[in-house]
Amino acid sequence: MRSQKSLLLIGLVVALTGCNYSYSQVQQPSPAPELKVVTTFLPMYWFAKAVVGEAQVEILIPPGTEVHEYQATPANVSAIAKANVLVKNGINFEQFLDGTVKSAQNSQLKEIDASANIEPLAGNPHVWLDPVLAKQQVANIRDGLIAANPKNTATYQTNATTYIQKLEKLDTEYKQRLQKYPTCTFISFHDAYPYLANRYQLKQVAVVEIPEDQLSPTDVQKAINAVKQYKAKAIFGEPGVDNKLLKALSQDLNLTLQPLDSLETGTLDPQYYFKAMQANLKVLENACK
Numbered sequence: 001m002r003s004q005k006s007l008l009l010i011g012l013v014v015a016l017t018g019c020n021y022s023y024s025q026v027q028q029p030s031p032a033p034e035l036k037v038v039t040t041f042l043p044m045y046w047f048a049k050a051v052v053g054e055a056q057v058e059i060l061i062p063p064g065t066e067v068h069e070y071q072a073t074p075a076n077v078s079a080i081a082k083a084n085v086l087v088k089n090g091i092n093f094e095q096f097l098d099g100t101v102k103s104a105q106n107s108q109l110k111e112i113d114a115s116a117n118i119e120p121l122a123g124n125p126h127v128w129l130d131p132v133l134a135k136q137q138v139a140n141i142r143d144g145l146i147a148a149n150p151k152n153t154a155t156y157q158t159n160a161t162t163y164i165q166k167l168e169k170l171d172t173e174y175k176q177r178l179q180k181y182p183t184c185t186f187i188s189f190h191d192a193y194p195y196l197a198n199r200y201q202l203k204q205v206a207v208v209e210i211p212e213d214q215l216s217p218t219d220v221q222k223a224i225n226a227v228k229q230y231k232a233k234a235i236f237g238e239p240g241v242d243n244k245l246l247k248a249l250s251q252d253l254n255l256t257l258q259p260l261d262s263l264e265t266g267t268l269d270p271q272y273y274f275k276a277m278q279a280n281l282k283v284l285e286n287a288c289k
């Protein structure tokens with residue numbers, strides 16, 4: 001949805017003094033044109049949208065599309081060509097981006113790396129799954145937007161603060177509810193949770209690094225070995241993915257298969273982050289009990 005352009009208002013002040021009229025015409029400055037903000041995938045969209053507020057924010061990777069292996073489209077090139085600002089996660093997550101930005105030939109484009117000043121864990125890009133690092137990402141996006149459009153500083157600051165406060169509350173809740181299970185070890189088939197595990201003293205044992213439709217017998221054997229070695233308490237699959245192999249594997253191992261959300265899919269509502277992270281907290285808590 002495009003935001004409605006405000007009408008240019010011309011304030012007319014008429015002062016009536018005695019029998020004489022004096023006019024002073026005050027022309028208000030036209031509103032600053034909104035930045036064209038383009039984001040790469042959902043968490044970047046949510047964070048940027050939360051900071052920007054009413055104005056439109058675009059997303060290059062449509063929700064529901066596989067993010068890790070994403071291939072750019074001509075529409076992506078033209079979106080970047082018209083944009084003022086591009087918000088990315090960084091840490092080499094958006095591998096399609098360099099070539100796409102080059103093709104767009106937009107010399108005015110400002111790129112915001114949401115992971116600036118974040119220390120990567122073994123080059124893993126999934127920083128948004130740690131609420132504390134998510135705060136840092138929101139702050140980086142806020143600062144980048146302020147630099148690109150200082151006229152909107154107050155709005156960006158207010159909006160970012162609201163979102164950051166919710167992230168702080170979420171972090172407190174994670175701490176309170178997970179501190180009882182300090183050695184809880186889990187197995188994931190998507191290496192998405194090292195930051196989350198690190199933050200809350202859990203242990204992720206990623207067996208198969210990239211989600212696959214088919215697990216090979218070697219993958220299955222690795223999983224069995226890992227479960228035994230680490231006395232893992234749970235196997236996590238992706239929500240909405242009906243993986244029969246994982247299901248069978250978890251039954252063989254007498255572990256429940258639970259959906260843990262890497263937040264790479266979802267709705268466009270910035271509040272979806274909190275909804276999905278609350279669901280993840282419940283799953284982790286139950287699995288670790």
Ligand SMILES: [Zn+2]
Binds near residue numbers: 126190191192262264
């Ligand atoms: Zn991922």
